[in-house]
Amino acid sequence: MNETAPPLNVVGEGFARTDAVPKTTGTATYTVDVSFPGMLHAKVLRSPHAHARLTAIDATAARAMPGVHAVITRDQLEGLNPTYGYFIKDQPIVAIDKVRYIGDAVAAVAAETERQAVEALEKIVVEYEVLPTVAAIESAMADTAPELFEEEPMGVVPAYGQGASGARRLGINNCYRFSYETGNAGAFEGCDHVFEDRFLFSRDQHFHLEPFVSVARMEGETIDVWSSCQNPFPLRKELARVFNHPENMIRVQVPYIGAGYGAKNNCKTEPIAILLAKLSRRPVRFCMTMEENFLTQSQHAAILNVKTGVMADGTFVARSGHIWLDSGAYSDASPLVAEKAGYRLPGPYKWKHLDIHCDCILTNTTPAGPYRGFGGTQASWASESQIDIIARSLGRDPLDLRLQNLKDLGEAYVPGESGVDSDLRAGLNLVADRIGYSDRQSGDGRGMGLSVGFKDAGGVNKPAQARIRITTNGGIYLHCGTVEIGQGVQTAMSQIVAELLNAPLDRVSYPALNTDYTPFDQGTNASSAIVVMAMAVQQATLKAKQKVMEFAAGQLDCSVEEIELDDWSIRKGNESHPLPIMIMRYYGGTGYEFTGEGFFKPDIDHSAPLETQCVSWEFGWGAAEVEVDRDTGLVNLKQLVVSGDAGQAINPLVCRGQDEGSAIMGLTGALFPCMIYDGPILMNGNGLDYRVPLATDIPDGFVSILQEQGHGPGPFGAKSLGEGCMLPVASAIANAIEDAIGVRIRELPLTPERVLAAIDDAQSP
Amino acid sequence: MSGELVYLTCRVNGEEVSLHVRPEEIFVDVLRDRLAATGTKVACDLGACGACTIIVNGNPTASCGLFAWQAEGADIQTIEGLANNGNLDPVQRAFVENSAFQCGYCTPGMIMLARALIDRDPAPSRADIRNWMGANICRCTGYEMIIEAVEKAAALQQEACNE
Ligand code: FES
Ligand code: FES
Numbered sequence: 001m002n003e004t005a006p007p008l009n010v011v012g013e014g015f016a017r018t019d020a021v022p023k024t025t026g027t028a029t030y031t032v033d034v035s036f037p038g039m040l041h042a043k044v045l046r047s048p049h050a051h052a053r054l055t056a057i058d059a060t061a062a063r064a065m066p067g068v069h070a071v072i073t074r075d076q077l078e079g080l081n082p083t084y085g086y087f088i089k090d091q092p093i094v095a096i097d098k099v100r101y102i103g104d105a106v107a108a109v110a111a112e113t114e115r116q117a118v119e120a121l122e123k124i125v126v127e128y129e130v131l132p133t134v135a136a137i138e139s140a141m142a143d144t145a146p147e148l149f150e151e152e153p154m155g156v157v158p159a160y161g162q163g164a165s166g167a168r169r170l171g172i173n174n175c176y177r178f179s180y181e182t183g184n185a186g187a188f189e190g191c192d193h194v195f196e197d198r199f200l201f202s203r204d205q206h207f208h209l210e211p212f213v214s215v216a217r218m219e220g221e222t223i224d225v226w227s228s229c230q231n232p233f234p235l236r237k238e239l240a241r242v243f244n245h246p247e248n249m250i251r252v253q254v255p256y257i258g259a260g261y262g263a264k265n266n267c268k269t270e271p272i273a274i275l276l277a278k279l280s281r282r283p284v285r286f287c288m289t290m291e292e293n294f295l296t297q298s299q300h301a302a303i304l305n306v307k308t309g310v311m312a313d314g315t316f317v318a319r320s321g322h323i324w325l326d327s328g329a330y331s332d333a334s335p336l337v338a339e340k341a342g343y344r345l346p347g348p349y350k351w352k353h354l355d356i357h358c359d360c361i362l363t364n365t366t367p368a369g370p371y372r373g374f375g376g377t378q379a380s381w382a383s384e385s386q387i388d389i390i391a392r393s394l395g396r397d398p399l400d401l402r403l404q405n406l407k408d409l410g411e412a413y414v415p416g417e418s419g420v421d422s423d424l425r426a427g428l429n430l431v432a433d434r435i436g437y438s439d440r441q442s443g444d445g446r447g448m449g450l451s452v453g454f455k456d457a458g459g460v461n462k463p464a465q466a467r468i469r470i471t472t473n474g475g476i477y478l479h480c481g482t483v484e485i486g487q488g489v490q491t492a493m494s495q496i497v498a499e500l501l502n503a504p505l506d507r508v509s510y511p512a513l514n515t516d517y518t519p520f521d522q523g524t525n526a527s528s529a530i531v532v533m534a535m536a537v538q539q540a541t542l543k544a545k546q547k548v549m550e551f552a553a554g555q556l557d558c559s560v561e562e563i564e565l566d567d568w569s570i571r572k573g574n575e576s577h578p579l580p581i582m583i584m585r586y587y588g589g590t591g592y593e594f595t596g597e598g599f600f601k602p603d604i605d606h607s608a609p610l611e612t613q614c615v616s617w618e619f620g621w622g623a624a625e626v627e628v629d630r631d632t633g634l635v636n637l638k639q640l641v642v643s644g645d646a647g648q649a650i651n652p653l654v655c656r657g658q659d660e661g662s663a664i665m666g667l668t669g670a671l672f673p674c675m676i677y678d679g680p681i682l683m684n685g686n687g688l689d690y691r692v693p694l695a696t697d698i699p700d701g702f703v704s705i706l707q708e709q710g711h712g713p714g715p716f717g718a719k720s721l722g723e724g725c726m727l728p729v730a731s732a733i734a735n736a737i738e739d740a741i742g743v744r745i746r747e748l749p750l751t752p753e754r755v756l757a758a759i760d761d762a763q764s765p
Numbered sequence: 766m767s768g769e770l771v772y773l774t775c776r777v778n779g780e781e782v783s784l785h786v787r788p789e790e791i792f793v794d795v796l797r798d799r800l801a802a803t804g805t806k807v808a809c810d811l812g813a814c815g816a817c818t819i820i821v822n823g824n825p826t827a828s829c830g831l832f833a834w835q836a837e838g839a840d841i842q843t844i845e846g847l848a849n850n851g852n853l854d855p856v857q858r859a860f861v862e863n864s865a866f867q868c869g870y871c872t873p874g875m876i877m878l879a880r881a882l883i884d885r886d887p888a889p890s891r892a893d894i895r896n897w898m899g900a901n902i903c904r905c906t907g908y909e910m911i912i913e914a915v916e917k918a919a920a921l922q923q924e925a926c927n928e
Pocket of ligand 1: 687806807808809810811812813814815816817818827828829830
């Protein structure tokens with residue numbers, strides 16, 4: 001931060017969130033609340049088979065059922081580009097030739113009530129030819145495994161920069177591989193010790209409380225769709241392709257979102273709702289049940305093989321790794337998650353050589369997609385577990401070994417990359433001190449573990465645009481495409497605008513997103529808003545302010561340097577000139593609006609592995625203390641200390657909520673059962689059987705510490721935040737378990753069964 | 766299948782409501798679809814998450830598991846009824862001031878749950894709060910800020926009583 005910067009008035013204050021009153025009074029509008037006269041309700045027929053050829057489907061009887069206005073089977077897909085996906089367009093709106101997992105959409109009905117829709121679905125006659133299934137990564141890669149896609153689906157491999165590459169269909173059911181290499185492969189030979197470990201990562205489900213939901217209607221030939229969606233502009237583009245429809249005649253509107261954690265990207269309910277609306281010429285609401293959420297999107301389970309070479313003095317030299325992600329039945333965002341899991345596997349340490357592959361393996365299970373942490377959770381689990389394994393083997397304290405090898409502030413992550421923008425050692429020492437690490441009594445069932453969660457944040461080659469409008473009487477509208485999904489972006493951006501315009505916070509409004517007039521944004525993801533969108537917002541605000549100042553200077557016949565903006569008046573020496581009067585005198589009594597446009601995008605840079613340098617590095621430092629019962633295998637979490645670095649917190653309360661929420665989300669993957677599959681059958685895919693942390697699961701010793709180290713690239717020195725603190729949780733706990741009972745668990749979640757098995761293993765000779 | 770309609774009379778946020786309901790109709794649908802009280806949210810629809818919590822005769826109740834006819838004669842409070850002439854209830858105020866929400870989808874249920882606790886015990890301990898609030902799921906916050914808000918709500922209410 002600039003040392004002569006003026007004191008901040010609005011930024012840095014823990015103001016009540018600008019969405020507080022709507023959300024605490026029940027007046028906030030979510031997509032589930034959107035309703036139109038004559039609106040129909042959609043329901044989907046889902047496959048009972050994990051893998052089958054669709055030999056015949058007859059919906060005649062369903063069409064004749066009471067209340068039914070439209071039915072979709074594959075016959076209604078004529079004339080559309082009926083498959084969607086990120087890099088690879090492989091997921092059909094409804095099944096075309098095959099179904100590929102239990103829950104795959106086969107047909108859909110729009111009827112006057114949900115009940116009528118369900119009754120009509122029961123009349124649809126489907127014939128399947130059942131095929132053999134693959135429900136896990138290893139069986140799906142076997143030579144004899146049945147292929148989910150016999151033909152190569154349409155898709156692309158994007159361009160990469162230095163050291164990175166992508167490839168498709170390198171093996172059976174392998175839908176994508178990301179690879180990254182740097183340094184000399186001979187580096188392992190010079191190492192004193194080489195460690196090879198295999199880690200398993202289970203899959204959590206997002207468990208967002210607002211379901212996947214959209215409401216679609218045709219306004220003339222314009223498709224008008226309300227959606228609980230994190231990336232409305234890419235969604236609009238994808239819908240335009242799927243429906244062969246001009247982009248300017250598709251309007252996506254996004255009110256408040258009842259959370260997503262990554263799940264609500266790209267097509268979910270929208271294609272079915274839109275197609276039913278087109279067929280019925282009525283508004284159609286498609287709201288999934290929580291059971292259907294479980295059949296629509298999940299995190300990626302993973303196998304991670306990690307090989308690390310170090311010197312006798314503990315210096316890290318080389319790491320190679322191979323990750324296999326369980327992509328479920330369709331590619332979805334798997335190629336992007338693979339990029340990130342692979343790219344993040346090294347962790348923020350000083351390496352001379354890296355060689356990493358990450359494969360996406362299709363299985364007959366729920367499609368896996370974006371999930372908070374985005375591959376970083378899997379990578380941090382393996383990386384930070386192995387660092388403790390190495391430390392113990394070398395007889396070194398795990399804290400010490402990390403401090404020795406962590407990157408320095410400003411040091412490039414890999415060749416061609418930007419420098420890390422946090423002091424990693426400071427963060428680690430902070431959580432270690434807070435938990436009492438150096439005074440701990442290891443063993444005897446009690447122990448502590450540390451971890452440094454890490455990810456690149458801000459997205460890849462991510463452009464953002466923003467617009468400011470200021471009315472005659474000083475009402476400020478901030479139009480930007482980051483959607484309020486719970487993260488507090490509305491509040492944080494409004495605080496930035498208020499600070500820059502020397503205005504109170506309540507003069508700033510943040511209209512809900514509408515792709516017809518909200519400026520473009522790539523999506524609400526990658527902890528990017530505060531370092532990417534916020535730069536565009538800052539520029540838009542300053543441009544609008546400049547126009548106001550030039551106007552006022554002209555009216556007052558002086559230079560801009562002689563005046564200051566003070567709330568919505570102009571101060572000139574001792575005089576105060578209210579702007580509304582000046583504006584109406586010049587523009588007429590009906591007034592005027594000042595506007596400003598802002599834009600930000602990182603530069604294309606082929607020397608950077610992902611073709612743009614990372615905008616901001618996101619860290620989550622974690623420390624855990626556990627008590628392990630050797631008889632039952634139960635892990636009792638006594639303390640969990642997490643810390644993120646906001647650079648400069650725009651709103652510290654919002655930051656705290658993000659850190660704590662992400663840490664407890666991370667706890668799910670660490671200690672809770674996650675998604676339990678019996679072959680291709682999901683056993684706990686509903687709100688009752690699926691366990692997420694409750695208030696009663698949180699230890700009294702749960703603490704988050706917000707750092708503001710001041711090195712962020714965003715406005716006022718802000719940094720990405722909101723995903724980091726979930727990343728260290730599982731490995732910190734596994735490391736604490738080893739500290740407590742001397743056994744290493746390499747598989748998540750850390751269930752009592754696994755703890756007992758590890759104890760048994762350690763005891764058998 | 767639908768049998769005879771049932772005539773339901775109850776009080777919702779202090780106002781008497783009378784309407785015909787189907788025997789299988791669920792109370793949260795009556796609220797959301799027929800009374801336009803959409804503040805109450807549905808998530809799991811199984812009585813597990815508490816997003817749909819309302820107060821029925823003083824008891825926090827999952828309205829997704831309540832048949833409409835079961836509300837006969839009941840006194841019902843929903844999130845819409847808490848604020849009084851634009852003055853927020855102490856629980857709402859505490860949630861606002863402490864940022865005890867993020868996406869806000871669990872929030873109406875959390876606030877009603879907390880309201881029912883403070884109605885029973887105006888000065889609950891932190892452990893009592895944690896236990897009681899353990900009935901509802903919030904996937905966003907990690908709960909600490911919610912628990913602190915409930916502590917504060919009790920304090921705000923005490924203050925108001927002492928004035
Ligand atoms: S929606 Fe009623 S308890 Fe979950
Ligand atoms: S605030 Fe999102 S679920 Fe609680």
